Amino acid sequence: MHPTDTTPARRLAIALAAPSNSGRLQAAMTAGTSPDPSYVEPLIERAGIEPDFGVREMLTWALLQLPREQVIERVIAELRAGSQQAQTQALHTLSKLGDERAWPAITGELLLSENDELARTAWRAAVACAPAGDRADLAAVLSTQLGRGDTDIMRSLSRALVALGAEAEAPIAAARLAAQATGDASVLTHAEATERLLADPEASFALDPTDAARLGRAHSGARGAH
Template structure:
């Protein structure tokens, strides 16, 4: 049974009170329509209701519309309210706040996103933090290299989706990741070394698929760079099947 959390309807107009109530309805289509209505006619009176619903909304499409509604509000008060959610106890509140920051795209947010979110215990929060901080990071090489140093600490973490997210973030940082990835390929943990090598393959050849990059990286880690470069031996014919 999905969680339905009432939101305090302390708003000044009947429309806002009606939309606030609809955002907590059991039917996701009703909640989606309410979020769409909020985005169509932005009103700062709905700011708290939209942010609070982001923290508990179970439906992906509704959450995305809530974020879109927040991007339609004046950025000053919206950013200030979203910032408070970055320290929330609920993981979804932290993740959705980060996601909404990426939608707003104000790079000044870089200065106040807690670096602890890059190392969040919740995989979804961490994945979102990697993507958003890379997108909002300043263009100077030193800052981006420092960020790469933070991200490589998570090489080998989680399942395929988590590792793919980290690889994408590191690739998006550009050439500043090369040194950190080279060091990580020598890590004694095969999971870390393989993930680092796969990410370096993607950095050099972005057209390579993630799974193909991982396969290549496993061969490199197992055989070393020189061994991996040698072609695989030709298969030996079974007895009695060779030429007469």
């Protein structure tokens, strides 16, 4: 065995590269159960390439057991230089930490990414990390994404806007009025559904039959234009 294989971080890195999902899951669980500050690097490196969702969730949990200062510093670095999956996992970790120090690193490029999974993870992280004085600006940015994607993406955006509370009311109303003026059915439908959710945050995000029909026509028209 190479001498460096005896360090806790190296042993964890080897275990996290096990061929079986269950082996990698157990390695991540063990790292979180017996946390060591040196585990930050191998956990984040693995999160950037791990193919299994359950293992990625356990990697995030393990990171949350480690020193916050060290994790935040390394996660922010991943946002700036990591792959798309690495950025998504870093944002997911930040959404759990909810630390304002990470806010400047959650850029407009991430919030408006064309990749739906990256964007919606950025929405959650931004809501969790935005200082009080920046929440209105965040709501304005997020409202530009109304009408985006399928129902799951719409639900994610609506939940992010609702989490901003009163700060989101004016931007959503403005988007609704603009959509009414331009006839943008997707934005109009999504804005109205989000306003209903703002009025009753405990309700489920749902499109009523009229909404669904309007959205279906909008999507059909968009496909036909290509």
